[in-house]
Amino acid sequence: MSQTRHVPVMLQRCLDLLAPALETPEQQQPVVVDCTLGLGGHSEALLAAFPTARLIALDRDKEALRLSGERLAPYGDRATLVHAVYDELPDVLDRLGVPKVQGVLFDLGVSSMQLDEADRGFAYAQDAPLDMRMDQTTGIGAAEVLNTYPPGELVRILRAYGEEKQAKRIVSAIVREREKEPFSNSARLVELIRDALPQAAKRTGGNPAKRTFQALRIEVNGELTVLERAIPAAVRSLAVGGRIAVLSYHSLEDRLVKQVFAAGAANTAPPGLPVVPERYQPRLKLLTRGAELPTEEEVAENRRAAPARLRGAQRIREEER
Numbered sequence: 622m623s624q625t626r627h628v629p630v631m632l633q634r635c636l637d638l639l640a641p642a643l644e645t646p647e648q649q650q651p652v653v654v655d656c657t658l659g660l661g662g663h664s665e666a667l668l669a670a671f672p673t674a675r676l677i678a679l680d681r682d683k684e685a686l687r688l689s690g691e692r693l694a695p696y697g698d699r700a701t702l703v704h705a706v707y708d709e710l711p712d713v714l715d716r717l718g719v720p721k722v723q724g725v726l727f728d729l730g731v732s733s734m735q736l737d738e739a740d741r742g743f744a745y746a747q748d749a750p751l752d753m754r755m756d757q758t759t760g761i762g763a764a765e766v767l768n769t770y771p772p773g774e775l776v777r778i779l780r781a782y783g784e785e786k787q788a789k790r791i792v793s794a795i796v797r798e799r800e801k802e803p804f805s806n807s808a809r810l811v812e813l814i815r816d817a818l819p820q821a822a823k824r825t826g827g828n829p830a831k832r833t834f835q836a837l838r839i840e841v842n843g844e845l846t847v848l849e850r851a852i853p854a855a856v857r858s859l860a861v862g863g864r865i866a867v868l869s870y871h872s873l874e875d876r877l878v879k880q881v882f883a884a885g886a887a888n889t890a891p892p893g894l895p896v897v898p899e900r901y902q903p904r905l906k907l908l909t910r911g912a913e914l915p916t917e918e919e920v921a922e923n924r925r926a927a928p929a930r931l932r933g934a935q936r937i938r939e940e941e942r
Contacts, residue, residue: 628923629662630728631915631931635866636670638908638933639724642864643671650675653724654714656707656855661689663726668696674724676700677717679707681756681842706756708850714858721860727867729848729874748808753834753841763837767810768803772796782845782873783836791817791833807834835871845873852881856905859936864908866933875912875930882907882934904940908933 629635643651651674655664658680668676676699680686686702693700703713707727714722751764770778772792779788794817795804804810811830818829839845855865869875885905890897912930920927 628926629666630868630923630926630929631913631919632663632666634913634931635663635726635868636666638866638931639667639726639864640670642723642862642935643667643674645673645723649673651723652677652719652721653726654679654710654722654855654858655726655728656710656851657726657728658689658702659685659728661685661692663728664689664700665692665696667724667726668693668699674699677713677719677722678702679705679710679713681706683756683758706847706851708847708854710851710858711854721863722858723860723863725855725859725863725865727851727855727865727869729844729867729869748806751804751807751810751837753838755842760841763841764804766837766840767795768799778840779833779836781836782839783832783834784872785832785836787818790819793817839873845877848874848877852878856881856885856934856936857940861936861939863936864933865936866931869912869930869932870928875932878932879912882932885934899938902938904936904938905934906937908935 639653643653645651651671653667653671653674653676655667655676655678658664658678659682661678664676664678667674676693676696678689678693678700680689680702681704683704686704690702693702701717705713710725714720750762751767752762754760754762766778767775775792775795776788779785779791785791791814794813795810798804798809798813810833811828814830814833852867859865867878869878882905886903886907888897888901888903890901894901909932912932914931915926915929
């Protein structure tokens, strides 16, 4: 697969947000973690932009690690690539003997490689086995979710993770169809969704299967559960002055990031204290006003950037023990 097609989303803005923590004198080596390595576009740019930095990059997808390993080989031992899910960050840092880091980047969602590889079943635009596992060595695929989950659970997943208003209608059709023959490929599911939806619902928001595919992907990979653990863990791993940047692609992810950052930036003192003790002071300073969006030019150049939302925060004090 050609790597030239992979355009990292909001790249310059991510570098700008992290720069103050990573531009250090020659004798210091700041550590930056790319929690979602993918094809290594952001990682390569971090290594190039910050020549003193050491990179630790995580991905649960072994094929992504292999391709990125080739791409980042010129940087030698400045880059450490680890097969891990991003909520395992504390364990990874512990194993590597890194107590605190200066920068953390998350680029959430599906990597370009996973969307472009037809046989992974992430994309609804081409027929493929319904797998959707980011790590194909573990867990159950999307077909098994569709074929075995009780109807009520499927409705919950489509509503919660896909924000699909027509969840009941779609699930009724899935249950009816799976009794005739289990699901195995994406084209049949796409067709079923098209047939199940009322005309009005088909006229808005792109491919009508988009929300169901998103919901299945999040369920298969436990994405929100993992993220709920990963963002607070990443914030805790930051040294004072360290910075975190998070790119998310749907409102559920963005809301979760917003809540963690807002909690960290809040004063937690009981009301009415004349002087706020250290332990109640904010631990984070927000670096973005709300979520920043990609520019029109960037979206024109890279349509996958369209839904992106970027939030950044800086560590301004230690955790109270």
